[in-house]
Amino acid sequence: MYVDSHCHLSFPELSAKLDQIRADMAAADVDRALCICTTLEEFDAVHALATGYDNFWASVGVHPDNEDVREPSVDDLVTLAARPRVLAIGETGLDYYRLNGRSIADMEWQRERFRVHIRAARATGKPLVIHTRSASADTLAVLRDEGRGEVGGVFHCFTETMDVAKAALDLGFYVSFSGILTFKTAGDLREVARYVPLDRCLIETDSPYLAPVPYRGKTNTPAYVPYVAQQIAELKGIAPEEVGRITSSNFEKLFQPERNPETT
Numbered sequence: 183m184y185v186d187s188h189c190h191l192s193f194p195e196l197s198a199k200l201d202q203i204r205a206d207m208a209a210a211d212v213d214r215a216l217c218i219c220t221t222l223e224e225f226d227a228v229h230a231l232a233t234g235y236d237n238f239w240a241s242v243g244v245h246p247d248n249e250d251v252r253e254p255s256v257d258d259l260v261t262l263a264a265r266p267r268v269l270a271i272g273e274t275g276l277d278y279y280r281l282n283g284r285s286i287a288d289m290e291w292q293r294e295r296f297r298v299h300i301r302a303a304r305a306t307g308k309p310l311v312i313h314t315r316s317a318s319a320d321t322l323a324v325l326r327d328e329g330r331g332e333v334g335g336v337f338h339c340f341t342e343t344m345d346v347a348k349a350a351l352d353l354g355f356y357v358s359f360s361g362i363l364t365f366k367t368a369g370d371l372r373e374v375a376r377y378v379p380l381d382r383c384l385i386e387t388d389s390p391y392l393a394p395v396p397y398r399g400k401t402n403t404p405a406y407v408p409y410v411a412q413q414i415a416e417l418k419g420i421a422p423e424e425v426g427r428i429t430s431s432n433f434e435k436l437f438q439p440e441r442n443p444e445t446t
């Protein structure tokens with residue numbers, strides 16, 4: 183009934199207990215998950231999850247925070263995106279949170295990496311999984327400049343303002359909410375979630391990070407994504423099952439998993 187649209191099951195703290203996680207997902211009615219790639223070095227492990235289980239899929243991309251990793255070319259991304267069960271390009275975007283003494287001008291390498299991902303999304307027709315932190319104006323500017331209205335996707339783990347949400351919706355993107363929505367301090371974000379139309383919302387865990395209340399601070403897993411649905415349901419005044427049904431249908435529209443059925 184629920185889909186986790188963004189998790190990192192290849193990370194060691196989760197991959198070591200995959201059987202338990204899958205059992206917990208089944209018990210919580212979480213029937214599918216999109217496993218997100220953050221480095222080319224990690225891609226084979228992410229892809230193995232997607233080809234090994236008929237309810238996991240994969241993305242391909244290099245996270246903006248990752249330095250000292252293999253830099254992807256458009257060709258690299260296009261080639262890997264053609265592998266079975268790869269539904270999306272990302273996660274990609276801009277993250278100026280940890281500048282470590284650098285200026286925003288110094289972060290041109292991130293903007294160039296982001297452009298490479300957008301070009302790969304245009305070439306493959308696959309949606310972008312966008313990560314943006316302390317960089318929303320540049321993220322939108324690069325998307326407008328490079329995307330030319332031809333790419334869609336999702337702003338994942340949304341924590342930005344109402345204005346950024348409106349801009350993302352105007353560009354045709356979906357907005358994905360994580361466990362942060364359940365945090366006591368997230369009042370402004372709850373107003374954003376109340377505003378974003380349900381037919382443009384996705385839900386995610388970003389496991390192993392950001393476990394929702396009542397598990398805040400613990401290791402997150404896709405089995406907790408219903409807590410995000412529950413929070414949205416309260417904001418919208420509808421049943422959590424309805425949030426599950428609509429966000430699952432949004433997931434299908436955006437990522438088209440039925441086009442990539444084959445597992446090994």
Ligand SMILES: [Zn+2]
Nearest residue numbers: 273313338339
């Ligand atoms: Zn992210």
Ligand SMILES: [Zn+2]
Nearest residue numbers: 188218273388
């Ligand atoms: Zn992530």
